[in-house]
Amino acid sequence: MSIAAQPDQALILNRSTAALFRPFQLKGLALQNRIVMAPMTRSHSPQGVPGADVAAYYRRRADGGVALIVTEGTFVDHPVAGFDPKVPHFYGDRALAGWRRVAEQVHAAGGLIFPQLWHVGMVVSPGQELQPGVKPIGPSNMTQADIDTVIDAFAKSAQSAKELGFDGVELHGAHGYLIDQFFWEGSNQRTDKYDGDLVSRTRFAAEIIGEVRRRVGPDYPLALRYSQWKLQDFEAKLARTPEELDRFLRPLVDAGVDAFHCSQRRFWEREFPESDLNLAGWTKKLTGKPSITVGSVTLNEDLMTSFGTACTAGVAGIDNLLDRLDRDEFDLVAIGRSLIVNPEWPGIIRKGALNQLLPFNRSVLSELI
Numbered sequence: 001m002s003i004a005a006q007p008d009q010a011l012i013l014n015r016s017t018a019a020l021f022r023p024f025q026l027k028g029l030a031l032q033n034r035i036v037m038a039p040m041t042r043s044h045s046p047q048g049v050p051g052a053d054v055a056a057y058y059r060r061r062a063d064g065g066v067a068l069i070v071t072e073g074t075f076v077d078h079p080v081a082g083f084d085p086k087v088p089h090f091y092g093d094r095a096l097a098g099w100r101r102v103a104e105q106v107h108a109a110g111g112l113i114f115p116q117l118w119h120v121g122m123v124v125s126p127g128q129e130l131q132p133g134v135k136p137i138g139p140s141n142m143t144q145a146d147i148d149t150v151i152d153a154f155a156k157s158a159q160s161a162k163e164l165g166f167d168g169v170e171l172h173g174a175h176g177y178l179i180d181q182f183f184w185e186g187s188n189q190r191t192d193k194y195d196g197d198l199v200s201r202t203r204f205a206a207e208i209i210g211e212v213r214r215r216v217g218p219d220y221p222l223a224l225r226y227s228q229w230k231l232q233d234f235e236a237k238l239a240r241t242p243e244e245l246d247r248f249l250r251p252l253v254d255a256g257v258d259a260f261h262c263s264q265r266r267f268w269e270r271e272f273p274e275s276d277l278n279l280a281g282w283t284k285k286l287t288g289k290p291s292i293t294v295g296s297v298t299l300n301e302d303l304m305t306s307f308g309t310a311c312t313a314g315v316a317g318i319d320n321l322l323d324r325l326d327r328d329e330f331d332l333v334a335i336g337r338s339l340i341v342n343p344e345w346p347g348i349i350r351k352g353a354l355n356q357l358l359p360f361n362r363s364v365l366s367e368l369i
Contacts, residue, residue, distance in 0.1 A: 011315060013352035019325035021350060024067075024332065026290055027221035027258045029112055029167055031067040031332070034325065035346050038294050038336035039070045039116040039170070039225070041087065048075065048089035050098035055105040061339060062111030065346030069111055070170050070223075070261070070334070071102070073118035076153040080136050081119045083128040090115055090157040100164045112167040114223065117157050119150060121178030122187070123231070138181050139188040139195070139204075147194070147204065150178070155211040158222075168221030171208065174263045176230035179205050183238050183248075184230065198239070198248055206255035213256035222256055223292070227263035228279065234265070242272055246286045253287050260287065261334065264295035265302040268320050280330035294334035297321060298345075299360055313337060313360040318349065 024031040037058075045054060058069055075081040077091035089095040099115065106113040122138035124130065137146060158169045173179035181187040182204040188195050194203050205224070212222060230236045239245035249260070262280035264271075271279045280293035296302050301313035321333065337360040339345050348356050 011317060011354040013318065013354055015319065015322065015352075017318075017322065017350055017352060019322050020333065020346075024290075026068075026332075027168065028219060029068075029221060031112065032110070033065070033067045033346065034332050035066050035068075036292055036294075036332050036334040037061050037066045037069040037339055038334035039072050039172070040336055040340065041072050041084075043084055043086035045086055045088035045095075045098070047085065047094075048087065048092070049094045050088045050102055052101070054088070054098065055102045058102050058113065059105035059109050059111075060343045062106045062109035062113075064339075064343040065350075066111060066335075066339070068167075068332070069106055069113040070225075071113065071115045073116045073172050074099075074157070076117050076119055076150070076157045078119060078150055078153045080134060081153070083120070083124055083130060083136075087118075090117060090160060091153075096160055096164060099161075099166075103165050107165070114168045114170045114221070115157070115161050115166055116170045116172050116225070117154055117161075118172040119153070119178040121181045123177055138178065139190050147207075151204075151208050151211050154208045155215045158212040159215040162216050162220055168223065168258075169212070169216070170223040170225055170261060171205070171212070172225055173205055174225045174227035174261075176232055176236075179208065180226070180230065183226070184236060186230075186233065186236060198244060199251055202248060202251045206251045209252060209255035209257055221258050223259040223261050224252060224257045225261035225263055228271075229263075229265060242274060242282060242286065245271075245282055249283060249287050253289060257289065259290040259292065259332075260284075261292040261294065262330075264293070267293045267295035267297060267333075269295075277329060278324070281324070284330055290331040292332040292334050293321075293324075293330045294336065297333060297335050298338045298349075298354065298357060301360075312362075315354060315357045315359055318354065 021033045074088045074090035122136045161169045183201050188201050228237050239248050260283045262283050264279050270276050271282050280291040284291040299313040300316040341358045
């Protein structure tokens, strides 16, 4: 399969970047601009506890001008929510105390912050050894009691986020992890109310969203990250047409989602042949809800390629993104890898100085905070 290249590569920007720096209201939150820090797993929290270095890492991006930070995925309180001992928890006194410090530091810098709540389901990464007797769970082996327990775990973590002063929460429903395993027909082989057609496969997520909404109240912002592609299948599709996407999204809106974080590997790729709209564009058009686009912004290689044999992603232009923002195709733009190596990304872009951006190189990640 051919890979679609960035449609523009100019690193000297001779146009206004004002579209990125317009304020935005998200469920009552006043965002100073349209720039979001994308969630990126770091594995820098031994025993699941985020320390002072984690708080400094997020504060540095808020100091750099990011309006909204979505944290790395954080495990909810379930025995097999995840298997990396250095991924942070969003439960337990020590971990929550660490997250309180993170929120305080981001707020002190003028930023807003959501935790991303995560359960990996059946995904066990290479090098992660399970303890004897520990088995991952997924749609194929979860009882109703298991489902109810996981729903409660997500809701408890969301309630903790509100109590700690976080500005909202995001549920990780993308990339082939547990919520997405229920969404996708390739991994959901149940024969009860949680499977069947496209709408039935949204029930698990809708029940999580509904219980989170019940715990945090009607005014607390709730975002859902979702994707078509999966880690194990880049060509996977939850919805193959706009009509199917509408059917998929509607129950999630009805359950209480305020914003959709629409994960693509390359933001500039059209989602359906009917128009140039990307996934975030279609999501906003169909639901009327705010949407966040993400995927290789100011980079010329997608995430998985840059972590593979290439190991590097060069700097790419931004004209296509600005064109889409000018048309209000989507509302917010999440920056991932480029924001790791360029904490001052917003200021650099505001000046139009793309040639000052550093390329992403995975070899330097361990040196960065």
